[in-house]
Amino acid sequence: MxxxxxxxxxxxxxxxxxxxxxxxxxxxxxxxxxxxxxxxxxxxxxxxxxxxxxxxxxxxxxxxxxxxxxxxxxxxxxxxxxxxxxxxxxxxxxxxxxxxxxxxxxxxxxxxxxxxxxxxxxxxxxxxxxxxxxxxxxxxxxxxxxxxxxxxxxxxxxxxxxxxxxxxxxxxxxxxxxLDATHGWYKHIEDVSELAGVPDTALAMYQQLAEAKELSGYVISLDIPAYLPAMQYADNAALREELYRAYNTRASELGMALTGDGKQWDNSALIDETLKLRQELAQLLGFNNYAERSLATKMAESCEQVLGFLNDLAEHSFGVAQQDFAELQAFAKQQGAAQVNAWDVPYYSEKLRLAKYDLSQEQLRPYFPADKVIAGMFATVKRLFAIDIEEQQSFDSWHDDARLFSIKKDGQLIAQFYLDIFARQHKRGGAWMADCRVRRIKQNGELQLPVAFLTCNFSQPTADTPSLLTHNEVTTLFHEFGHGLHHMLTQIDCASVSGINGVAWDAVELPSQFLENWCWEKEAIAIISGHYQTGDTLPDELLEKMLAARNFQSGMQMMRQIEFSLFDFSLHMQSDNSQSAQEVLSQVRKKTAVYPTPEFNRFQNGFSHIFAGGYAAGYYSYKWAEVLSADAFSRFEEEGIFNTETGESFLANILTMGGSKEPMELFEAFRGRKPTTDALLRHSGIVA
The missing domain is CATH 1.10.1370.40 (Neurolysin; domain 3)
Known part of the structure; x- marks a missing residue:
């Protein structure tokens, strides 16, 4: 047989x-x-x-x-x-x-x-x-x-x-x-008065979360779409403190859980062992520390160069960040707050933004229904890179939320991608792009087309409203799609340098951060916005407020990213692991933080980028690539944001080339010179 x-x-x-x-x-x-x-x-x-x-x-x-x-x-x-x-x-x-x-x-x-x-x-x-x-x-x-x-x-x-x-x-x-610590705790609230100040869209979401758990009332989970609105809008300071504590002690010895004591997910010992092993590995390969090993595949040439880069940005930004916080403190005091705790910062920041610019993220939400944003994003890249995107109606899927799209250029199919944008149980938080298939010529001579996974965690539609995005979520979507385009528009046929493969890690964020710029341009906003009830695009009045508020607390935001980057890099520059992650973080905060962090904060225990992702001794890459992306976009500012020749040049020199050449060579081919930090500091409102 x-x-x-x-x-x-x-x-x-x-x-x-x-x-x-x-x-x-x-x-x-x-x-x-x-x-x-x-x-x-x-x-x-x-x-x-x-x-x-x-x-x-x-x-x-x-x-x-x-x-x-x-x-x-x-x-x-x-x-x-x-x-x-x-x-x-x-x-x-x-x-x-x-x-x-x-x-x-x-x-x-x-x-x-x-x-x-x-x-x-x-x-x-x-x-x-x-x-x-x-x-x-x-x-x-x-x-x-x-x-x-x-x-x-x-x-x-x-x-x-x-x-x-x-x-x-x-x-x-x-x-x-x-993941388990995030889903192992939630706040169940019966009395809606405890949620005073929270917008209706968030309340509807909290009711939906409660229904999913077969509970009455409201449930606030630690997933960002649920956690953030409570931190920004809940008038109840005790509730904000409880949520902040739960979120910022996740996966630590102080972690909170509804069953067990929360310590079952403590990452502290894993962090210590990871750092010891990275150091040992680096020394086996002849490096002094793991930071040096990390740079062996990156654009940056030395540890000194990375530290110099971060410290230079900090020097420009720290004073601006201090002014940001002083303004917040003065405002909170006027509102009757005796002091501004870490859990008060998002709340008073949102109130201050409203007072200064008469604008909140919630006011923008109705203008950014997810489907309209997605269609507008596709229209934007069509104008830039002359590509058409079509949805596929039937395909083998893992969940009803998932969608499949095809990309065509000159009528020819060149790539496909899956889009899965809603938060749900059993789904990892955050947003990411991953490759599913890589463009290459197979041994039989056939061309394998690239396929990407694009994943986000936005709030689900409710019975009454479609999924409505904050403007921050719109930029997140554009960011991940930028990664996707880098992977899918490649013309390189060797798998290991095709798409995002073989691209130096500190240059890989260039296309993603670059595409975010269109979320702030009037011409593009007309395409990506449309009120979910009336279809009206974002009114000029709101757009002007949004643009005015673009660099709200940009000094504080810049210093926060520099804090994460310096913590990561300093941690991996230790050759003897003599200091714990907590000690290194505390030292970095002394130089970078503009307001005190509570003793119980265990940020590092949830820092998946460096302990479970590819960013170990590489978190600085976000800022490094932001310099490249801001400088690249400044050419569009000079020549027109929908200038087809400029778009074609970016496509030809950056997106199609994958990892086939050194990133500096590709950048210079597009920009005609080496990058400078000027555009980034200008876009951030840190230097006029």
């Missing part, structure tokens, strides 16, 4: 889009095992050939890319589901698979025969005839072999592999603790 095909083979089919309904939890691990086993066998056979012949692009890189891509096409939907449809069963499988992937990755990075083959190709006559993207692919790979410990031997090599495996576990555990 012929053997039947294992059920998990459906997960390994190399289709243009993932078949989410095939991803049954119990099939994921056996599918991964088969894929890794298949790849190992293929690579061993491939390397045996090079004992007799010199490797070429076609005989070495093309097949390696094919096998790496098969792994990515399988794992990216699994990773996505773990973020947007988390369950105990999926989490267990995900946690079981992660060490296998890490082990495989370390094994490949330390494969001497594979390294020798890449080296041989780099030194061969063929190398000079390869195109820029192909050469960059090989040079990046050689650099990454070094960073994977290819030169290590014996015990050091084994230790490196053990550290990588443990680091993957720690990152996942950190992320899970933050």
């Amino acid at each position: 012929p053997q039947s095909t294992p059920a998990y083979h459906a997960l390994l089919a190399q289709s243009a889009l993932p078949s989410f309904s095939d991803f049954a939890v119990e099939l994921i691990e056996p599918a991964l095992d088969e894929l890794l086993s298949r790849n190992r066998k293929n690579i061993a056979e491939l390397l045996a050939n090079f004992e007799q012949q010199t490797p070429t692009w076609q005989t070495l890189i093309a097949p390696m890319e094919e096998w790496d891509d098969a792994l990515n096409n399988f794992w990216s939907p699994v990773s996505h589901l773990n973020g947007v449809k988390n369950s105990d069963a999926l989490r267990d499988v995900y946690n079981a698979c992660l060490p296998k992937l890490t082990e495989y990755s370390t094994e490949m990075g330390q494969n001497q025969a594979l390294f020798a083959a890449y080296q041989q190709l780099a030194n061969s006559e063929q190398f000079a005839s390869l195109n820029t993207a192909q050469q960059k692919t090989i040079n990046n790979a050689l650099r990454d072999f070094t960073l994977s410990g290819i030169a290590l031997e014996g015990e050091a090599k084994q230790r490196f592999a053990a550290i990588k495996k443990r680091q993957a576990d720690l990152g996942t555990q950190f992320s899970n603790n933050v």
Whole structure:
């Protein structure tokens, strides 16, 4: 009898889009095992050939890319589901698979025969005839072999592999603790008078959250769309303090929980172990500290350069931030507040914004229904980059909220993306873009088109109103779409430098922050706004107030980002881990904070960017790339924000090029010179 095909083979089919309904939890691990086993066998056979012949692009890189891509096409939907449809069963499988992937990755990075083959190709006559993207692919790979410990031997090599495996576990555990701590506490309120000051849109959301938990009254969760309106508008200071404490002690020894004591999700020990392991890893590779190791793949050239950059921004911004806070204190005093605590800052800031500019985020919400913003965003990029975006009505999905769109240029399909924008239970907070498929030429000569996941956490529509976005949420959506365009509009055909791949981490935020600028331009706002009841675009009067309020407390906001960046970088510059994360953060705050932070604040325990994301010793990248994006946008300010030639130049020099060239080279090709901080300081209202 012929053997039947294992059920998990459906997960390994190399289709243009993932078949989410095939991803049954119990099939994921056996599918991964088969894929890794298949790849190992293929690579061993491939390397045996090079004992007799010199490797070429076609005989070495093309097949390696094919096998790496098969792994990515399988794992990216699994990773996505773990973020947007988390369950105990999926989490267990995900946690079981992660060490296998890490082990495989370390094994490949330390494969001497594979390294020798890449080296041989780099030194061969063929190398000079390869195109820029192909050469960059090989040079990046050689650099990454070094960073994977290819030169290590014996015990050091084994230790490196053990550290990588443990680091993957720690990152996942950190992320899970933050998710569980966020959903492990909420505030249930029966009496609406306790919510005086809170806008109707938020009250409707709180009722919906209560209904979902089969409770009467109102529920405020620690998800940002629910937490923020209470902090900004609730007149009840005791409620604000309670929410602030719950949010800012998440995943710490002081954490709050409705069942258990909240300590079950404490990330403190994970942070300590993560830092020790990063330092040990850096030293194994010959770096003094992990910050140096981090910069090996970035635009910034040295730790001194990064610190100089941050301190220079701080020097320009600190005085402005102090003025911002002094103004807030004086205003709060007029309102009868004896002092301004950390949990009072969002509340009095919102009141001050209203008093100064007669404007609140809530007034703007009705003009930004999610569907109108999305359609307007698509119209904006059509004018900039001559692309058309169409929604696909039927596709295999993971949730009813998810939507699928196609991007066409000159009538040709060039990319697709999934959009999942609403907050819900079992979905990780925040907003992010991830790749699902990478543009590349397959071995059979076919072009694989890029596909992206775009995920946000905005408030759900209610029975009476569509999902209405604050202007801050509009900029978040544009930000993630900017990342998506970088990934999807690439014209590079080598997977490892196609789209966002191979782009230096401190340059990867350039397209995302760049696209945010259109959220502030009158011409663009006419396209992205439309009152959900009347269809009227944002009135000039409100727009003028919004523009006037754009740099409200920009000094404080700038210093907050610098605080996070300096904390992250200083933490990873320690070569002996003599100071705890809390001690480093307290020291940084002495230099950067304009108002005191409560002793109980455990911000670091929820700082997923650096402990569970890719931003370790790289959080400064946001500000670094903001300099690039502000300077890039200043060319549009000079030539017209919808100037088609300028848009074409940005598309050609930045978006299509992926990671095929050094970011500074691409930036100079677009801007005609090196970047300066002038535009950023001007846009932020810090320097006139």
